[in-house]
Amino acid sequence: MKQVFRVLSSFHTPSKRRSGHAKDDLATPPKQRKAANDENTPAVSPSTPVVLLERLSLVGSEEKKSQRKLFAENGVYQSARKALHSTYPTSMPGREKELHDLKDFILRHLHDGSSATLYVSGPPGTGKTASLNLILQEETVSSELKDIYINCTSIKSSSSVFSKISKELGVKTNGKGEKGCMNAIETYLKVNHKPVLLVLDEIDQLESKNQSVLYTIFEWSSNPNLKLILIGISNALDLTDRILPRLQARCELKPKLMHFAPYTKQQIVEIFTNRLKSAGVLDIFSPVAIQMLAGKVAAVSGDVRRALDIGRRVVELVDRKKSGENMLKSIENLAEELGVAKTVQKMETVDLKQVINVLNNVYGTSQHLSDDIDDSFPLQQKIVVCSLLLILKKAKNKDVTIGRLHDIYRKVCLKRNIQVVDQGEFVSLCSLIETRGIMKIIKKKDPRLNKISLMWDEEEVAEALKDKQLMSMILQDDECLGKL
Amino acid sequence: LTCRHKYFYYESYSESEGDSDKEEKRIITGKRKIKTPVKYNADTYISPRKALKVLEHEAHVTPVKNKLLQKEIFSDIKTPKTPKNSPKCTPKSTIKLIREGTITPKVQSRSKAIQSENTPLKKARSQLHVSYVPSNLPCREKEYTDILNFLEGKLFDQCGGCMYISGVPGTGKTATVTSVINHLLAASKNEELPEFQYVNINGMKLTEPRQAYVEIVRQLTGKTITWEQAQNTLEEKFMKKTKKMKLPIILLVDELDIVCTKRQDVVYNLLDWPTKPSTQLIVITIANTMDLPERLLMNRVTSRLGLTRLTFQPYTHKQLQEIVTKRLVGTDSFNPDAVQLVARKVASVSGDARRALDICRRAAEIAELEGNETLVTMSHVNEALKAMITQPKVRAIKNCSRLEQYILQAIISEVERTGVEETIFSDVYKMLTSLCVLNGFNSVSCTTALRAVSKLGACRLLLIDQKCHDLDQRIILNVSPDDVYYALKEE
Numbered sequence: 001m002k003q004v005f006r007v008l009s010s011f012h013t014p015s016k017r018r019s020g021h022a023k024d025d026l027a028t029p030p031k032q033r034k035a036a037n038d039e040n041t042p043a044v045s046p047s048t049p050v051v052l053l054e055r056l057s058l059v060g061s062e063e064k065k066s067q068r069k070l071f072a073e074n075g076v077y078q079s080a081r082k083a084l085h086s087t088y089p090t091s092m093p094g095r096e097k098e099l100h101d102l103k104d105f106i107l108r109h110l111h112d113g114s115s116a117t118l119y120v121s122g123p124p125g126t127g128k129t130a131s132l133n134l135i136l137q138e139e140t141v142s143s144e145l146k147d148i149y150i151n152c153t154s155i156k157s158s159s160s161v162f163s164k165i166s167k168e169l170g171v172k173t174n175g176k177g178e179k180g181c182m183n184a185i186e187t188y189l190k191v192n193h194k195p196v197l198l199v200l201d202e203i204d205q206l207e208s209k210n211q212s213v214l215y216t217i218f219e220w221s222s223n224p225n226l227k228l229i230l231i232g233i234s235n236a237l238d239l240t241d242r243i244l245p246r247l248q249a250r251c252e253l254k255p256k257l258m259h260f261a262p263y264t265k266q267q268i269v270e271i272f273t274n275r276l277k278s279a280g281v282l283d284i285f286s287p288v289a290i291q292m293l294a295g296k297v298a299a300v301s302g303d304v305r306r307a308l309d310i311g312r313r314v315v316e317l318v319d320r321k322k323s324g325e326n327m328l329k330s331i332e333n334l335a336e337e338l339g340v341a342k343t344v345q346k347m348e349t350v351d352l353k354q355v356i357n358v359l360n361n362v363y364g365t366s367q368h369l370s371d372d373i374d375d376s377f378p379l380q381q382k383i384v385v386c387s388l389l390l391i392l393k394k395a396k397n398k399d400v401t402i403g404r405l406h407d408i409y410r411k412v413c414l415k416r417n418i419q420v421v422d423q424g425e426f427v428s429l430c431s432l433i434e435t436r437g438i439m440k441i442i443k444k445k446d447p448r449l450n451k452i453s454l455m456w457d458e459e460e461v462a463e464a465l466k467d468k469q470l471m472s473m474i475l476q477d478d479e480c481l482g483k484l
Numbered sequence: 485l486t487c488r489h490k491y492f493y494y495e496s497y498s499e500s501e502g503d504s505d506k507e508e509k510r511i512i513t514g515k516r517k518i519k520t521p522v523k524y525n526a527d528t529y530i531s532p533r534k535a536l537k538v539l540e541h542e543a544h545v546t547p548v549k550n551k552l553l554q555k556e557i558f559s560d561i562k563t564p565k566t567p568k569n570s571p572k573c574t575p576k577s578t579i580k581l582i583r584e585g586t587i588t589p590k591v592q593s594r595s596k597a598i599q600s601e602n603t604p605l606k607k608a609r610s611q612l613h614v615s616y617v618p619s620n621l622p623c624r625e626k627e628y629t630d631i632l633n634f635l636e637g638k639l640f641d642q643c644g645g646c647m648y649i650s651g652v653p654g655t656g657k658t659a660t661v662t663s664v665i666n667h668l669l670a671a672s673k674n675e676e677l678p679e680f681q682y683v684n685i686n687g688m689k690l691t692e693p694r695q696a697y698v699e700i701v702r703q704l705t706g707k708t709i710t711w712e713q714a715q716n717t718l719e720e721k722f723m724k725k726t727k728k729m730k731l732p733i734i735l736l737v738d739e740l741d742i743v744c745t746k747r748q749d750v751v752y753n754l755l756d757w758p759t760k761p762s763t764q765l766i767v768i769t770i771a772n773t774m775d776l777p778e779r780l781l782m783n784r785v786t787s788r789l790g791l792t793r794l795t796f797q798p799y800t801h802k803q804l805q806e807i808v809t810k811r812l813v814g815t816d817s818f819n820p821d822a823v824q825l826v827a828r829k830v831a832s833v834s835g836d837a838r839r840a841l842d843i844c845r846r847a848a849e850i851a852e853l854e855g856n857e858t859l860v861t862m863s864h865v866n867e868a869l870k871a872m873i874t875q876p877k878v879r880a881i882k883n884c885s886r887l888e889q890y891i892l893q894a895i896i897s898e899v900e901r902t903g904v905e906e907t908i909f910s911d912v913y914k915m916l917t918s919l920c921v922l923n924g925f926n927s928v929s930c931t932t933a934l935r936a937v938s939k940l941g942a943c944r945l946l947l948i949d950q951k952c953h954d955l956d957q958r959i960i961l962n963v964s965p966d967d968v969y970y971a972l973k974e975e
Contacts, residue, residue, distance in 0.1 A: 078637075078640065078641055081637065081641055081643075082641050082642075082643060085641075085643045085644075085645075086759055086790075087643070087759055087760065087761040088761055123783070124783050124784040124786075124787035124788075125787045151756075153747075153748075153749040153752045153753060153756075154715065154719060154749070154753060156712060202752075202784070205747065205749070235783060235784060303787055305787050305788070305790070306787065306790075306791060309790045309791045309792065310791060313791060313792060316633070316634070316637060319637075320633055362791050377798075378798055378831060378832055378833055378834060378835050379832040380832050380833045381833075381834075403905070403962075403964075406964065407964050407966075410964060410966065421833065422875045422877065423877075423962075423963070423964075425833070428834075429833065429834070432652050432834055434773075435650070435652055435772045435773045435774060436774050437773070437774050437775040437779070446947050446962075448947065448960070448962055449947075449960070
């Protein structure tokens with residue numbers, strides 16, 4: 001036993017052999033066992049034959065680990081995934097004009113020493129925050145001003161933004177309340193040395209009852225004595241006109257507007273190629289695949305986060321498929337595995353088919369539903385949806401309450417000799433269907449009076465239900481409707 | 485024994501004013517009329533706490549909180565002074581210790597151990613319990629590998645991300661995710677994976693969405709702080725690049741739809757942190773609704789949530805059968821046909837695994853009650869199903885008084901006459917009087933009828949207006965007319 005241990009432990013970790021030997025010479029057997037145990041994994045006791053057999057494998061633990069890593073993450077795919085991660089990028093292709101405008105705006109007002117406001121709008125995922133972030137990182141801009149970035153979702157209420165600003169500025173406030181903070185900020189702005197750049201992200205969260213907070217902030221920046229450049233970011237195109245109409249009255253109060261348009265197809269393609277090229281894995285995507293992806297996303301939303309997400313997902317799927325194949329291969333030729341595995345891996349590019357697959361899964365939700373709906377959509381729920389369709393198609397009175405739907409469902413079930421669930425159960429059945437998004441329940445005072453409306457198109461539902469025979473039989477059943 | 489003397493002295497003094505000499509004599513001689521609360525054993529000293537314990541042990545009662553009572557019991561025992569070096573035990577200091585996380589909550593342990601299950605049915609019942617989660621979940625292999633691949637990929641890539649998991653209740657969402665995470669924790673212990681921290685929050689366990697921050701900080705550091713502070717610490721942790729932290733964190737958010745408020749700031753922050761470059765926060769969100777991001781969340785939150793989604797479909801009857809049989813491995817106490825019946829019934833309604841397990845447990849209980857110790861048969865399962873899927877309303881109508889049944893009939897005929905679901909009490913009353921005449925029943929007064937109506941409303945056979953109790957009261961039938969006919973015809 002002792003011999004075996006020594007051999008094994010020395011085999012595993014060659015670097016520690018010397019210390020092991022030293023212990024061998026000195027220690028008594030039980031202690032030595034403990035030492036051997038410590039050197040290897042401490043969790044498993046080494047005395048069982050199974051463990052011993054396991055240790056007799058040809059590969060050391062270090063080597064095993066690295067090998068496993070090789071299988072889990074193919075270097076290329078990993079770097080592609082990393083490149084497509086939706087964090088703040090270092091370069092922004094497709095936004096050159098906006099970047100230039102922003103920088104111009106800030107620098108001009110810096111040189112003038114005047115204060116100004118800018119309102120940046122655009123749908124989510126068009127790079128508003130990212131481009132501001134990029135500008136603030138530049139030396140020429142950041143050295144000349146004090147920049148404060150506040151995300152308005154992270155504050156407690158709209159009025160507590162003042163205390164946050166004063167905290168960021170490092171101003172001492174004499175009063176505890178919001179008024180004290182406000183005064184402190186104003187005095188700071190009057191006597192300060194560097195101009196302040198205040199960026200309020202998601203500025204629509206600052207809406208309050210009479211918009212006093214927003215008005216106060218916007219009025220600061222129009223005051224020539226205070227050197228403050230304010231940039232507000234939000235999604236709505238007309239936020240300043242809609243909730244701050246009083247700013248229109250005076251021209252100097254009016255903020256400058258800048259809109260970030262949704263990305264076009266060409267821009268998304270550019271972003272993809274840029275990102276992949278910088279990671280050195282451009283050839284993982286075929287150009288057609290990128291074109292397809294960009295076209296689809298640009299047509300729907302122009303949200304680059306979404307495009308990157310789809311790209312990442314495609315890479316993940318390909319990677320998974322690839323690693324699955326690898327595993328199969330490794331089982332097939334266990335003997336060769338060690339030497340050959342590294343050379344065998346050839347890269348597989350993402351082609352059009354896989355992109356279309358992912359896109360279909362993402363955009364065609366109902367179609368995706370019908371793939372696996374036929375066996376896992378419970379029968380009772382099918383009948384409920386069918387009876388709802390029956391009412392909507394045949395009955396004169398189209399507003400459906402749960403009570404009425406239950407009555408008709410009962411009749412349908414009784415006719416076909418299917419067990420009927422009672423009303424309490426039926427309500428929960430309806431809410432289960434609601435989670436699929438097929439219908440919507442509008443809550444009323446009592447569950448029986450809840451209104452139901454169909455959310456999907458009737459054809460689409462009919463397609464999704466698939467069980468054609470049952471469907472058509474129920475849909476022809478006028479008698480169940482009664483005289484209503 | 486000085487305190488003892490004093491005690492008696494004061495007591496007696498209050499009883500009879502003046503006359504102190506006489507009283508003292510009486511004490512010394514030992515004749516006393518006032519009652520002694522507890523027999524005092526002079527040679528064995530018992531501390532109050534110990535005495536209380538002994539008392540508890542003997543009488544099996546919970547300790548009495550009433551201070552007056554305690555005083556009466558122990559007033560004649562000298563209270564020991566608390567040693568000076570012991571930590572203070574005022575309520576405030578205790579709360580402080582709890583907030584710092586130095587004391588952990590404990591539950592009182594049993595005085596006797598539970599006896600272990602020996603009969604096969606008892607064993608089956610304990611294995612069928614919903615809380616008994618098997619080590620690997622049957623029929624969820626595909627979802628398991630999906631989640632595992634996602635998490636492993638993120639951990640190796642060292643970047644953050646989000647995933648959205650949806651599915652109806654009882655389809656094994658949370659169980660699958662936790663088993664994946666347990667697997668990863670074990671793997672990271674064996675150093676096959678980078679180390680990571682795991683935090684889970686549940687929307688239903690939070691009194692308010694913002695308490696999510698507190699909970700996350702508590703699980704990361706063990707300290708309880710207010711939500712503003714918690715938000716600040718988390719923001720510092722995730723936004724600032726300075727600290728060279730940092731283990732990746734896997735955050736599991738269960739019941740996402742509860743965390744959504746009107747402002748949606750909590751959800752926004754939870755989903756915005758993974759997109760920051762310095763953090764490695766991986767968020768897994770779970771909810772029931774399939775299209776929650778499109779339906780409930782704001783546009784910008786949906787954009788951050790991304791498109792990595794996974795839907796858990798309801799179990800089919802085959803899968804349910806497999807789940808139950810896998811749990812029953814080792815006990816052959818269930819008839820396979822009985823299991824199949826349960827699986828089919830449940831799969832046709834909801835596909836909820838919890839429900840199938842509950843019905844099976846109930847069937848085992850029924851079999852046990854019947855004295856059948858080994859086998860659960862079809863009939864037991866049928867009985868359990870009947871109990872689970874009952875229609876108590878028909879029975880309630882059958883057990884109504886004659887007047888109440890007439891009222892129900894009157895409402896139905898009124899609905900049929902007008903064609904509108906909503907009826908007014910005065911019309912119903914007219915119909916009721918004619919019904920009474922037809923059946924040879926004495927005509928009832930308006931008040932009696934109103935009382936009967938309100939009684940029917942209280943047991944939810946009718947829906948009635950809570951505001952007014954007069955002739956204009958609006959009444960809606962809460963059962964289907966067929967149920968009423970069926971219940972009344974059988975007599």
